[in-house]
Amino acid sequence: MTERTFNRVSPLQDVALQGRFGADKGAVGVSFTVRHPMSIVTVIARAGQGAATAAALKGHDAQWAGSDQWFVLAENRGEGALYRELKAKLGGLASVSDQSHGRVIIRLVGPRARAVLAKGTPVDLHPDAFPVGKSALTQMAHVGVHLTRVGADSYDVSVFRGFSESFWEWITEQAEEFGYQVI
Amino acid sequence: MLIPCPHCGTRPVEEFTFLGDAAPTRPTTNDPSSMEAWYEYVYLRNNPRGPIEEYAHHSGGCRSWLVVSRNTETHEVFGAVTARDFSKAKEAKA
Numbered sequence: 001m002t003e004r005t006f007n008r009v010s011p012l013q014d015v016a017l018q019g020r021f022g023a024d025k026g027a028v029g030v031s032f033t034v035r036h037p038m039s040i041v042t043v044i045a046r047a048g049q050g051a052a053t054a055a056a057l058k059g060h061d062a063q064w065a066g067s068d069q070w071f072v073l074a075e076n077r078g079e080g081a082l083y084r085e086l087k088a089k090l091g092g093l094a095s096v097s098d099q100s101h102g103r104v105i106i107r108l109v110g111p112r113a114r115a116v117l118a119k120g121t122p123v124d125l126h127p128d129a130f131p132v133g134k135s136a137l138t139q140m141a142h143v144g145v146h147l148t149r150v151g152a153d154s155y156d157v158s159v160f161r162g163f164s165e166s167f168w169e170w171i172t173e174q175a176e177e178f179g180y181q182v183i
Numbered sequence: 184m185l186i187p188c189p190h191c192g193t194r195p196v197e198e199f200t201f202l203g204d205a206a207p208t209r210p211t212t213n214d215p216s217s218m219e220a221w222y223e224y225v226y227l228r229n230n231p232r233g234p235i236e237e238y239a240h241h242s243g244g245c246r247s248w249l250v251v252s253r254n255t256e257t258h259e260v261f262g263a264v265t266a267r268d269f270s271k272a273k274e275a276k277a
């Protein structure tokens with residue numbers, strides 16, 4: 001029998017077209033990238049195992065995603081590899097599930113990234129309240145989002161795959177006044 | 184209304200789904216003699232004007248169940264705790 005392999009296709013492949021858009025004078029305010037393909041695994045600690053799970057996740061890119069819950073992210077891992085690794089490591093401590101195909105992560109970088117996001121969320125994005133590494137769960141344009149500050153001027157926004165196209169249309173429209181590029 | 188979620192910080196009421204009064208306590212037996220208590224628990228609710236404690240789900244945020252205390256007359260919000268802490272405190276009192 002022939003072995004079949006599937007190439008993962010980003011749901012934004014035909015939507016997030018590269019180029020410069022919106023205000024066309026001066027430097028761009030925001031750059032968008034779709035982080036694809038990503039390994040995204042949800043970890044939910046069992047009752048009373050929050051601290052032990054957090055300790056076991058040291059060294060991973062683990063982002064807070066609710067009380068005793070995390071999204072663990074990785075690039076360049078094989079299909080299901082991160083899930084299997086965490087499942088083995090966290091047995092008994094936490095429930096682990098692979099969300100890699102279910103979510104899309106959009107990265108915003110640039111001096112106006114915060115201004116774009118602030119149009120959609122009541123979360124205080126000032127660096128004193130929302131420092132690098134901090135995550136929040138909130139809604140933007142009626143879509144549930146997981147938002148993380150990954151740098152002084154850069155943020156990751158993770159949304160369910162099925163909402164990604166309408167979310168993309170909304171967020172790029174918010175960036176038009178600043179001028180944006182899609183990389 | 185702004186709700187102080189213990190996990191997420193202050194968030195607008197639009198991010199929450201309210202379930203209702205947190206005062207009724209679920210009967211611990213299903214013995215036929217407890218039917219009156221079940222009837223009360225399932226169907227009967229007060230409709231207070233003033234302070235109330237209500238279950239709220241942070242559905243547009245961390246998805247935790249909370250108990251929010253607020254004033255139905257003035258819309259003042261006094262605070263919010265996790266439903267887990269709320270029921271632990273309730274058990275401790277009982």
Ligand SMILES: [Zn+2]
Pocket residue numbers: 188189190191192241244245246247
């Ligand atoms: Zn919350």
